[in-house]
Amino acid sequence: xxxxxxxxxxxxxxxxxxxxxxxxxxxxxxxxxxxxxxxxxxxxxxxxxxxxxxxxxxxxxxxxxxxxxxxxxxxxxxxxxxxxxxxxxxxxxxxxxxxxxxxxxxxxxxxxxxxxxxxxxxxxxxxxxxxxxxxxxxxxxxxxxxxxxxxxxxxxxxxxxxxxxxxxxxxxxxxxxxxxxxxxxxxxxxxxxxxxxxxxxxxxxxxxxxxxxxxxxxxxxxxxxxxxxxxxxxxxxxxxxxxxxxxxxxxxxxxxxxxxxxxxxxxxxxxxxxxxxxxxxxxxxxxxxxxxxxxxxxxxxxxxxxxxxxxxxxxxxxx
Numbered sequence: 075x076x077x078x079x080x081x082x083x084x085x086x087x088x089x090x091x092x093x094x095x096x097x098x099x100x101x102x103x104x105x106x107x108x109x110x111x112x113x114x115x116x117x118x119x120x121x122x123x124x125x126x127x128x129x130x131x132x133x134x135x136x137x138x139x140x141x142x143x144x145x146x147x148x149x150x151x152x153x154x155x156x157x158x159x160x161x162x163x164x165x166x167x168x169x170x171x172x173x174x175x176x177x178x179x180x181x182x183x184x185x186x187x188x189x190x191x192x193x194x195x196x197x198x199x200x201x202x203x204x205x206x207x208x209x210x211x212x213x214x215x216x217x218x219x220x221x222x223x224x225x226x227x228x229x230x231x232x233x234x235x236x237x238x239x240x241x242x243x244x245x246x247x248x249x250x251x252x253x254x255x256x257x258x259x260x261x262x263x264x265x266x267x268x269x270x271x272x273x274x275x276x277x278x279x280x281x282x283x284x285x286x287x288x289x290x291x292x293x294x295x296x297x298x299x300x301x302x303x304x305x306x307x308x309x310x311x312x313x314x315x316x317x318x319x320x321x322x323x324x325x326x327x328x329x330x331x332x333x334x335x336x337x338x339x340x341x342x343x344x345x346x347x348x349x350x351x352x353x354x355x356x357x358x359x360x361x362x363x364x365x366x367x368x369x370x371x372x373x374x375x376x377x378x379x380x381x382x383x384x385x386x387x388x389x390x391x392x393x
Contacts (some may be wrong), residue, residue, distance in 0.1 A: 100333060144205050163240040186305055199214050214239065252355070259288060260279075260289055261274040287366055344367055345362075
């Protein structure tokens, strides 16, 4: 349902193995602004406004030690906490100044990414996130010292990566909040337990599926309307009309919201058409006919080309 993930922050060791930098660890920072831990490494110069694709000038000598530098601390909201999530843009470079071919830049991929601050994200990057609020930027060198000790001896020299990370913000909440209404779609039932608890969608019915796109508000949010081109953070559950077969659900995968760009063809047409204009904080029901879903070819083993899809979507945030 979402576009190709750039959750490379949680996959740095794999990138290092592919001749890139990796991991997490302790270290000091280089850069052009703000305070830095003691023992700064040779300067890396970052230019360009925050929340726009940066340019980085590299010294000739490769820095092998992992480090970070807060360039702009940011002023919006709170910094990311361990175990929490953060929305950020990032660009990843190899030491020759070229963008990492496996990672690249979220600015070229249509918007920021949602990143969970867990042990999969290198510790040196988590340190940068912990000191940078929304609207801020930090720089991090990720060297082979970030790999597990048993892998460092085998890792090639000169393969450090450089991350320039623009923090967009820390999302608040994981579900729509408010008074729920009956969506009024005959054959579909929605149960809303309230709070952050997962709603229940039932689509087992003998009623004929609507032939057109249906968009019904279950909970009306109080935030701004979603605009085409924004990246939105959502919870959702998807079932097939008439069978009650659930083919996908963020609720079932640990109730962690996902993020994708809306209104630009990154997701199925029914989502692009149905979610643009929805106020942030809303829960909406979408009934999507095949031509606005996966078309005649269907998708995978569960969705046939004749299936009408029913989604319950919480629009948690938009960026």
